[in-house]
Amino acid sequence: MKRKHINFYSLVVYSILLNAGASFMWPLITVYMHNYLHKSLTLAGFVMLAMSISMIIGNYLGGKLFDGWEPFKTAILGSSISLISVFLLIFFNGWPIFSVLLVLVAFGDGICMTILNSYAASSSSRLSRTIFNLLYIGVNLGIVIGTLLVGFLLGFGVSIVYSAATIFYLILLAITLLYLNVDIRQIRQPKQKGGVHKEPVSHIKLITGICFVVLTVYSAYALWESVISVRMTSLNISFEKYSLLWTINGFMIVLFQPLVNRLGVYIRMSLQIYIGVSIFAVSFIFLIFARTYEAFLIAMIITTFGDMIAFPGLPAWIDTIVSPQARGYYQGIYNVFMSLGRAVGPVMGGVIIDVVSYESLFLTSGFLIIISLIVLIMIGIHNRSAKRIPKTD
Numbered sequence: 001m002k003r004k005h006i007n008f009y010s011l012v013v014y015s016i017l018l019n020a021g022a023s024f025m026w027p028l029i030t031v032y033m034h035n036y037l038h039k040s041l042t043l044a045g046f047v048m049l050a051m052s053i054s055m056i057i058g059n060y061l062g063g064k065l066f067d068g069w070e071p072f073k074t075a076i077l078g079s080s081i082s083l084i085s086v087f088l089l090i091f092f093n094g095w096p097i098f099s100v101l102l103v104l105v106a107f108g109d110g111i112c113m114t115i116l117n118s119y120a121a122s123s124s125s126r127l128s129r130t131i132f133n134l135l136y137i138g139v140n141l142g143i144v145i146g147t148l149l150v151g152f153l154l155g156f157g158v159s160i161v162y163s164a165a166t167i168f169y170l171i172l173l174a175i176t177l178l179y180l181n182v183d184i185r186q187i188r189q190p191k192q193k194g195g196v197h198k199e200p201v202s203h204i205k206l207i208t209g210i211c212f213v214v215l216t217v218y219s220a221y222a223l224w225e226s227v228i229s230v231r232m233t234s235l236n237i238s239f240e241k242y243s244l245l246w247t248i249n250g251f252m253i254v255l256f257q258p259l260v261n262r263l264g265v266y267i268r269m270s271l272q273i274y275i276g277v278s279i280f281a282v283s284f285i286f287l288i289f290a291r292t293y294e295a296f297l298i299a300m301i302i303t304t305f306g307d308m309i310a311f312p313g314l315p316a317w318i319d320t321i322v323s324p325q326a327r328g329y330y331q332g333i334y335n336v337f338m339s340l341g342r343a344v345g346p347v348m349g350g351v352i353i354d355v356v357s358y359e360s361l362f363l364t365s366g367f368l369i370i371i372s373l374i375v376l377i378m379i380g381i382h383n384r385s386a387k388r389i390p391k392t393d
Contacts, residue, residue: 229242
């Protein structure tokens with residue numbers, strides 16, 4: 001039986017479960033392939049690239065199916081693909097089936113990520129800003145849970161790790177079946193002819209600017225997950241201390257994000273994003289001079305504050321721009337650029353480090369973020385002055 005309203009708290013739980021399950025995958029790939037399967041780091045990098053591409057396809061397909069098919073059936077499809085693939089990893093974790101199943105998990109997760117944002121954008125129980133801020137807390141809480149568990153469970157064997165991940169995805173499917181069978185048509189406005197192609201040009205330009213920012217900030221964020229660990233260990237800072245930075249990042253977000261949410265009510269959404277992205281860019285300029293653990297800790301704290309202020313507002317801003325019948329499509333586009341940034345970041349990092357230096361990489365990342373932000377601000381000012389877009393408060 002279809003529900004009439006979206007249960008928002010079920011979306012928060014969905015977010016926690018999805019990101020906890022996904023966090024069992026990504027941190028394990030390089031270590032498992034190199035230390036257990038005895039494959040090269042280059043091959044591990046190609047597997048991660050294939051996963052990112054698969055996730056991008058899932059992001060896009062999830063948005064198209066949400067708008068053009070059945071949101072509930074699309075949600076079941078995504079969570080089922082991830083669940084079956086992770087379950088098979090318990091028994092088939094040798095090469096090359098390991099990589100094939102990981103690519104399938106990423107595809108299912110890509111669908112689920114877009115579905116989550118699209119359901120959240122369709123919820124009328126809270127303001128878009130509040131909804132995406134709370135989902136953002138769920139994302140990071142899930143990452144903290146998954147990252148901590150995978151580090152503890154790997155000592156018992158990779159099959160135990162994927163058994164635990166299977167439990168998370170099984171509960172995710174249960175949440176989908178119990179709470180996501182919602183009549184979206186009652187919540188949305190009547191569908192117009194032409195669908196997503198009838199969005200005003202000014203809206204498309206602004207969304208393009210937002211996606212440009214998403215691409216640069218997530219490609220830079222991916223450096224924290226890849227090359228910065230190598231940078232720190234080359235400076236004789238232990239990997240355990242590097243891992244601790246992510247624990248601090250997660251707990252800061254869980255503790256301080258509610259405060260950021262309260263303060264955000266008094267600030268225009270666009271201005272909040274400008275401030276957050278600026279702080280995020282500064283953290284990469286700071287990394288140019290980081291040589292001690294304390295310096296990297298400060299850089300992570302600056303990164304996290306920029307992250308908290310800006311990142312939740314990006315999908316919320318898109319939601320305030322587009323028409324209700326195009327939400328799934330444009331949330332899918334947002335997730336495509338997020339996944340693309342995560343794919344491009346490590347590749348860009350490796351090339352620049354090999355050719356030039358770490359300092360050049362951090363300077364380039366900060367510069368690209370600032371350029372994308374300036375472009376977005378200019379588009380926003382032009383649209384606002386022309387009075388062609390509504391306020392995004």
